[in-house]
Amino acid sequence: xxxxxxxxxxxxxxxxxxxxxxxxxxxLYALYNRSSKAVALLALLGxxxxxxxxxxxxxxxxxxxxxxxxxxxYLADQGALAFNFVIxxxxxxxxxxxxxxxxxxxxxxxxxxxxxxxxxxxxxxxAAAGDLIILLLGLEIMSLAVYVLSAWRQQAxxxxxxxMKYFLLGAFASAFLIYGIALIxxxxxxxxxxxxxxxxxxxxxxxxxxATLGGIMILAGLGFKVALVPFHQWAPDVYxxxxxxxxxxxxxxxxTAAFAALLRxxxxxxxxxxxxxxxxxxxxxxxxxxxxxxxxxxxxxxxxMLAYSAVAHAGYLALAVLAAGNLGMRAAxxxxxxxxxxxxxxxxxxxxxxxxxxxxxxxxxxxxxxRSRPYLAAAMTVFxxxxxxxxxxxGFVGKILVFSAAIExxxxxxxxxxxxxxxxxxVYYLRPVMYMYFREPEYEPLQTNSRSTHIAIGIAVFGxxxxxxxxxxxxxxxxxxxxxxxxx
Amino acid sequence: xxxxxxxxxxxxxxxxxxxxxxLSRRNLVAILMSVEILLNAILVNVVAIARxxxxxxxxxxxxxIIAIAAAEVAVGLALFLNVFRLxxxxxxxxxRRMKE
Amino acid sequence: MDYALELSGALYIALFALIGIAIVFVTLGMSRMIAPxxxxxxxxxxxxxxxxxxxxxxxQFNVNYYLFAIMFVIFxxxxxxxxxxxxxxxxxxxxxxxxxxxxLLLLLDGLIYAWTKGVLKWVx
Numbered sequence: 001x002x003x004x005x006x007x008x009x010x011x012x013x014x015x016x017x018x019x020x021x022x023x024x025x026x027x028l029y030a031l032y033n034r035s036s037k038a039v040a041l042l043a044l045l046g047x048x049x050x051x052x053x054x055x056x057x058x059x060x061x062x063x064x065x066x067x068x069x070x071x072x073x074y075l076a077d078q079g080a081l082a083f084n085f086v087i088x089x090x091x092x093x094x095x096x097x098x099x100x101x102x103x104x105x106x107x108x109x110x111x112x113x114x115x116x117x118x119x120x121x122x123x124x125x126x127a128a129a130g131d132l133i134i135l136l137l138g139l140e141i142m143s144l145a146v147y148v149l150s151a152w153r154q155q156a157x158x159x160x161x162x163x164m165k166y167f168l169l170g171a172f173a174s175a176f177l178i179y180g181i182a183l184i185x186x187x188x189x190x191x192x193x194x195x196x197x198x199x200x201x202x203x204x205x206x207x208x209x210x211a212t213l214g215g216i217m218i219l220a221g222l223g224f225k226v227a228l229v230p231f232h233q234w235a236p237d238v239y240x241x242x243x244x245x246x247x248x249x250x251x252x253x254x255x256t257a258a259f260a261a262l263l264r265x266x267x268x269x270x271x272x273x274x275x276x277x278x279x280x281x282x283x284x285x286x287x288x289x290x291x292x293x294x295x296x297x298x299x300x301x302x303x304x305m306l307a308y309s310a311v312a313h314a315g316y317l318a319l320a321v322l323a324a325g326n327l328g329m330r331a332a333x334x335x336x337x338x339x340x341x342x343x344x345x346x347x348x349x350x351x352x353x354x355x356x357x358x359x360x361x362x363x364x365x366x367x368x369x370x371r372s373r374p375y376l377a378a379a380m381t382v383f384x385x386x387x388x389x390x391x392x393x394x395g396f397v398g399k400i401l402v403f404s405a406a407i408e409x410x411x412x413x414x415x416x417x418x419x420x421x422x423x424x425x426x427v428y429y430l431r432p433v434m435y436m437y438f439r440e441p442e443y444e445p446l447q448t449n450s451r452s453t454h455i456a457i458g459i460a461v462f463g464x465x466x467x468x469x470x471x472x473x474x475x476x477x478x479x480x481x482x483x484x485x486x487x488x
Numbered sequence: 489x490x491x492x493x494x495x496x497x498x499x500x501x502x503x504x505x506x507x508x509x510x511l512s513r514r515n516l517v518a519i520l521m522s523v524e525i526l527l528n529a530i531l532v533n534v535v536a537i538a539r540x541x542x543x544x545x546x547x548x549x550x551x552x553i554i555a556i557a558a559a560e561v562a563v564g565l566a567l568f569l570n571v572f573r574l575x576x577x578x579x580x581x582x583x584r585r586m587k588e
Numbered sequence: 589m590d591y592a593l594e595l596s597g598a599l600y601i602a603l604f605a606l607i608g609i610a611i612v613f614v615t616l617g618m619s620r621m622i623a624p625x626x627x628x629x630x631x632x633x634x635x636x637x638x639x640x641x642x643x644x645x646x647x648q649f650n651v652n653y654y655l656f657a658i659m660f661v662i663f664x665x666x667x668x669x670x671x672x673x674x675x676x677x678x679x680x681x682x683x684x685x686x687x688x689x690x691x692l693l694l695l696l697d698g699l700i701y702a703w704t705k706g707v708l709k710w711v712x
Contacts (some may be wrong), residue, residue: 005683024697031704133549140556144563151567160570167567168519170559172510175526178553179503182530186496186537190544558665562658569654583696 009069009302011074014053015084016124017167022046023117030110039110040099047092054084062477067372073131073192082333082478083127083260086340087253091120093344093456094249097351100450101245105356107152116249119145123257130191132181132218135261139177139225142257143170146250150242154359162241169224177221183214184269187429193268200272212274218265219281225258226314229287239307244358248301251310252340259317263332267324281322286417288315292423302361303354305428309387312425313339319418320402323409330478331401337474338386338394338467345460346383349376352448360446366432368441377436379457386464388429389422394467401475441453495536502529514579516571520564525559655707666695 010017026042033039057067058081067076095116102108112276122141129135147170151163185191187207188199200211227235239247270277292312299305317339320332353369353376354361370377386393399422406415467474506529509522531553538546572578633640673680673688680687702708 005680024694027701031701060651105548108563133552136556137552140559144559147563147567154570155574157574160567160574164516164571167560167564168510171564172522172526174556174560175503175523175530177504178527178556179533181549182499182537183532185549186492186533189537189541189543189545191549294551299551388575526708548672551672554665554668558661562662565654565658565661569651 003414006070006073009067009076011053012055012067012069012074012128015057015088016052016121016128018050018053019046019117019121019124022049023114023121026117027111027114030114034110035277036099036102036108036110036112039113040095043095043113044092046117047088047120051085051088054081054088058085058153059080068130070131070134071192072194073134074125074128075130076128078478079329079333080128080260081263083256083336084124086256086333086336087120087123087127087336090249090252090256090340090344091116093340093348093460094211094245094253096452096456096459097248097344097348098243099452101243101453104450105153105243105358105447107154107243109152112149112152115145115149119143119149119249120253123253126257127260128263129132129261130194132184132196132265133158133191135265136174136178136181137172138257139261142254143174143225146246146254149246150250152243153358156241158241158358159243162238165241166234166238171349173221173224173231176217176224180214180217180219180221183210185214185215187211187214193265197268197272200269208274212277215270215273215277216280218320219262219277219284222258222262223284226255226262226317227311228284228314228318230284231292231312232288232292232314234309235311236304239310240301240304244347244351244354246302247307248344251306251347252344255310255317256336256340258320259336262318262321263324263329266321267329270324278322281318282411282414284359285318285322285414288312288318289417290423293425293428297424299428300362300364302363303350303358303430306343306350309425309428310343312421313343313387316399316402316418317423319406319411319414322411322414323405325409327405327408330475331398331405333478334401334471334475335398338398338464341394341460341463341467342383342386342393345457345464346380346387348456349380349383349459350452352376352453353446355446360443363432363435364422364442365445366435367439367443369436369445372445373439373447376457379461380486381433381436382461382464384429384433386468388426392465392468394471395463397468397471492536492540495540496533499529499533499536502532505529516568516578516580519580520561520568523564524557524561527553527560652710659702659707663695664696666691 022042023046024038026046029042030039057076058078060067061076061078061081068074069076095113098116100114101311102112112420119142122138122143122145125138125141127138129138147163147167150166151160153159181191184196186204187210188195188196190199199205200208215227226236227415239251242250266281288311292308292315296305296308296312313322317332317335320328320335322328323331350361353365366380369380382393389399402416403418406418503526506522506525509525510519513519513522531550534546534550534553538544538550568578669691670688673684677684
């Protein structure tokens with residue numbers, strides 16, 4: 001048997017390699033220089049360089065030059081590159097939020113930043129995967145780093161438990177994912193998406209049951225990562241127990257990567273599987289929308305409320321997955337961009353309001369905030385209103401795009417559920433706003449300030465408003481007319 | 489004659505055993521071992537499929553599964569040590585505290 | 589090529605397993621039937637090669653063992669990737685050497701990190 005060496009396109013891999021080498025160099029550098037500042041700056045620099053490479057690839061792909069590596073297994077099409085931007089943005093915001101937070105909480109260890117970079121690089125691998133093995137590797141690279149990060153507060157039981165719980169359930173979920181991959185491999189004999197589709201469509205294909213079962217298991221594994229009900233059990237505990245910047249990172253970057261992977265396999269493989277595979281996602285979405293929104297309604301702690309809100313948003317995003325294909329992909333990327341900005345922003349505000357042990361995030365603490373810290377209250381209001389989907393903010397446009405994509409794909413009743421639940425969601429998003437503006441303060445507010453966090457909040461507010469008022473430019477850039485794999 | 493389905497069944501049985509262990513055991517180390525059983529169950533499947541299909545892709549996947557299992561167990565042990573240091577016990581019971 | 593195993597092979601395995609299980613039960617059952625039933629505290633004690641046992645079996649292992657175990661697992665398993673390379677060494681040529689060198693470099697990065705952190709030092 002002749003040995004075929006894989007083709008390697010270094011430019012395609014450049015953003016990824018930049019992140020990886022920055023992370024390993026930063027880890028070594030951290031051995032000799034324990035200054036977090038230097039390592040954090042190095043990490044931000046790495047993200048910036050990766051973004052520049054990504055931009056170069058993106059411009060090239062707009063001009064019709066589509067690159068890939070390892071024989072269509074690592075893709076740099078417009079979808080993957082746009083997702084890379086969102087991932088890099090999310091990671092940069094998380095690092096900015098982390099810097100002063102870690103100092104204040106006495107958790108300052110320079111290894112934190114390389115781990116975050118590694119996790120982001122895993123996320124990029126997932127977005128670029130054109131092969132189930134690559135998808136799995138990306139998922140593991142991303143998750144293993146996040147498990148450790150969520151246990152970063154070593155002295156606090158909540159954090160240690162968050163890490164352990166996330167790890168155990170995550171290992172469980174990735175076992176399902178691997179089993180699903182194995183079943184699809186067993187049914188079709190291939191791992192890469194085009195070959196799987198070819199195998200499924202081949203004359204005399206009989207293993208449709210195995211393949212469908214595999215598809216459902218993959219859905220369960222990825223559904224865990226994005227916290228679709230009923231795979232969301234870990235989310236509230238882990239989101240609450242992990243240090244707040246890590247929660248921001250998890251809710252933003254991990255979700256983006258898992259949805260990127262889900263969108264791609266849904267666009268390609270799932271239409272060829274049994275109808276059960278798509279039906280099960282419909283059920284998951286309906287459950288997620290209802291359970292996520294109604295449970296968020298009864299939470300007192302803002303961090304926990306945001307955790308359930310993250311679950312609910314996974315439901316909206318999954319609607320776009322159902323409408324996979326050009327329209328759904330565009331809507332999902334747009335939504336994730338907005339979601340990254342507003343969610344990371346909300347968590348950033350939260351780091352400034354809660355004490356160094358992440359306590360004191362209950363609703364009462366928000367009372368009268370508009371008077372004591374007007375700018376912070378205004379920023380939080382923007383984020384919450386955007387999450388709720390108020391017009392002229394990014395979240396609203398995202399919801400419109402996703403809903404219209406879902407209606408286009410014929411899921412009208414599900415969209416109706418989504419619209420009704422997003423009206424319910426207004427209640428829990430507007431409640432903190434009411435507290436901030438119309439209540440007398442009950443506690444002396446903390447006067448925590450942090451330059452880097454302020455920068456992150458500034459970027460997030462700017463982005464949320466900009467995308468809300470001028471949604472067109474980013475959407476038109478996402479015209480995914482050309483893709484390496486047919487069907488997208 | 490032994491067919492592929494026999495191996496798939498063996499894998500499924502092992503997977504079920506691992507699943508049972510994961511859900512029923514309270515000792516964290518035992519749970520980690522159950523996770524390993526889960527991954528090894530899949531490994532049996534993958535290697536059998538690769539052999540019956542007579543192609544190398546599956547073996548490559550098997551190697552990756554082994555590496556992933558090792559990485560997972562290393563991280564899991566580290567997290568376990570942390571929990572153990574704080575709680576002094578090696579069971580999942582203290583982890584239930586956060587459930588409200 | 590047909591890789592399906594013959595029934596006879598499977599039969600041997602089943603037979604082997606059955607006999608193995610049977611031997612255990614037969615010997616244990618015989619000992620229970622024949623042996624006199626006479627328990628003394630000495631017989632119930634933990635077996636320690638003739639020494640008097642100092643404590644129960646639920647000893648806590650030193651945490652250091654776990655750290656070493658973690659390091660060992662990682663470096664031990666990564667060796668698995670070298671086997672395919674070794675098998676296809678001639679065919680891969682310089683390409684394979686470079687790829688494995690990169691892989692080793694990454695592993696080395698981790699090793700240097702762990703070493704400098706003092707993970708390999710035994711803490712008493």
